[in-house]
Amino acid sequence: xxxxxxxxxxxxxxxxxxxxxxxxxxxxxxxxxxxxxxxxxxxxxxxxxxxxxxxxxxxxxxxxxxxxxxxxxxxxxxxxxxxxxxxxxxxxxxxxxxxxxxxxxxxxxxxxxxxxxxxxxxxxxxxxxxxxxxxxxxxxxxxxxxxxxxxxxxxxxxxxxxxxxxxxxxxxxxxxxxxxxxxxxxxxxxxxxxxxxxxxxxxxxxxxxxxxxxxxxxxxxxxxxxxxxxxxxxxx
Amino acid sequence: xxxxxxxxxxxxxxxxxxxxxxxxxxxxxxxxxxxxxxxxxxxxxxxxxxxxxxxxxxxxxxxxxxxxxxxxxxxxxxxxxxxxxxxxxxxxxxxxxxxxxxxxxxxxxxxxxxxxxxxxxxxxxxxxxxxxxxxxxxxxxxxxxxxxxxxxxxxxxxxxxxxxxxxxxxxxxxxxxxxxxxxxxxxxxxxxxxxxxxxxxxxxxxxxxxxxxxxxxxxxxxxxxxxxxxxxx
Numbered sequence: 001x002x003x004x005x006x007x008x009x010x011x012x013x014x015x016x017x018x019x020x021x022x023x024x025x026x027x028x029x030x031x032x033x034x035x036x037x038x039x040x041x042x043x044x045x046x047x048x049x050x051x052x053x054x055x056x057x058x059x060x061x062x063x064x065x066x067x068x069x070x071x072x073x074x075x076x077x078x079x080x081x082x083x084x085x086x087x088x089x090x091x092x093x094x095x096x097x098x099x100x101x102x103x104x105x106x107x108x109x110x111x112x113x114x115x116x117x118x119x120x121x122x123x124x125x126x127x128x129x130x131x132x133x134x135x136x137x138x139x140x141x142x143x144x145x146x147x148x149x150x151x152x153x154x155x156x157x158x159x160x161x162x163x164x165x166x167x168x169x170x171x172x173x174x175x176x177x178x179x180x181x182x183x184x185x186x187x188x189x190x191x192x193x194x195x196x197x198x199x200x201x202x203x204x205x206x207x208x209x210x211x212x213x214x215x216x217x218x219x220x221x222x223x224x225x226x227x228x229x230x231x232x233x234x235x236x
Numbered sequence: 237x238x239x240x241x242x243x244x245x246x247x248x249x250x251x252x253x254x255x256x257x258x259x260x261x262x263x264x265x266x267x268x269x270x271x272x273x274x275x276x277x278x279x280x281x282x283x284x285x286x287x288x289x290x291x292x293x294x295x296x297x298x299x300x301x302x303x304x305x306x307x308x309x310x311x312x313x314x315x316x317x318x319x320x321x322x323x324x325x326x327x328x329x330x331x332x333x334x335x336x337x338x339x340x341x342x343x344x345x346x347x348x349x350x351x352x353x354x355x356x357x358x359x360x361x362x363x364x365x366x367x368x369x370x371x372x373x374x375x376x377x378x379x380x381x382x383x384x385x386x387x388x389x390x391x392x393x394x395x396x397x398x399x400x401x402x403x404x405x406x407x408x409x410x411x412x413x414x415x416x417x418x419x420x421x422x423x424x425x426x427x428x429x430x431x432x433x434x435x436x437x438x439x440x441x442x443x444x445x446x447x448x449x450x451x452x453x454x455x456x457x458x459x460x461x462x463x464x465x466x467x468x469x
Binding site for chain 2: 028029030032033034036037038039040041042043044045046060063064067068069188190201202203206207209210226228
């Protein structure tokens, strides 16, 4: 892990955490509601299940998971201001300052049935972070990721603004990490492209069908990736 | 005055839901929890944003969707049939306004007020859907939006349910819904999409079609989701 890069984003979010807008790094509340809805759909059933939200921010996704019946919810974030506020306001959820690049910390967490990483991978190393998340996943569990797509020109401009610090993956990189994880542990993955629609009157994004062969005509702005770990470790 | 058929339908649903609520948290009338979560997700996804807006969830059931709206930053009023169920939620979740009432009761509907977002998740099949759709549309504010999920009356599985519960369960066909939406009045636009059970449901129960004005799917979907947006004042 690049420590300077991590420290940069920790400071950046420290500052964001002071702002009032509840949609944090979403462009607006319409994008936020559509993203939450798509993530909740992709997470599948959560009733009675243990959920971990990595990069929990203002904690809405974690609270939503609790409201719809998750058994235990944990939210982690690098920004201690978020965590302190959430601990005071919503004590039924376990909120901690933490990241997935600390192996000893991860080993102390146990396993989860659902793990979400929404707008996180652009700030960390994609492969190692997803491998660590996969290890934290219980058999039958599910991992859901929303991340900017490096191949999208708008995203490329953000990369120029934060040179070396904002490094989102391409769809093919996510696909090859997905293949590697599923070969290791047994499982399956698929992804959706989220593209700002030409006509945004109904919704900001047009969301593609699930695919394992990402061949988009124009690069989507964001990618929604989901991976399922099989119930039992593969014998082969 | 409601007709005798309306009265008996009303009693059917009240006792149906009284029994379901008595069983405690469940996915109510969704076939399973996977379908329920997908429905909630897809309706939030189609909401057009709820933060800072007045939202009305009609047929709120156990209140999961109402809570999602509140967590996403909305001011929420949630409605369902049974006062005992609403009283329990009022005590536990005071940030949401919980109201007991029946959508067939026009005095109750008139008392609801006007909202930026009105949600009808799995409700229209339990009521005379066209009448209720029109009545509810009056409670959508200018530039506001109605979002609904309903069984598709063209789907053979749904048709069997309609036959089994004749008089109390009715589902609009695609043509009926298109006709109703195009006659609502004051619409900025409306669109619908079809949800069809996927052959591989490991990831998601439904394959979701693109939004359209002119449904022309090879085989009828299991459910229809629609959005109607009102013109600005």
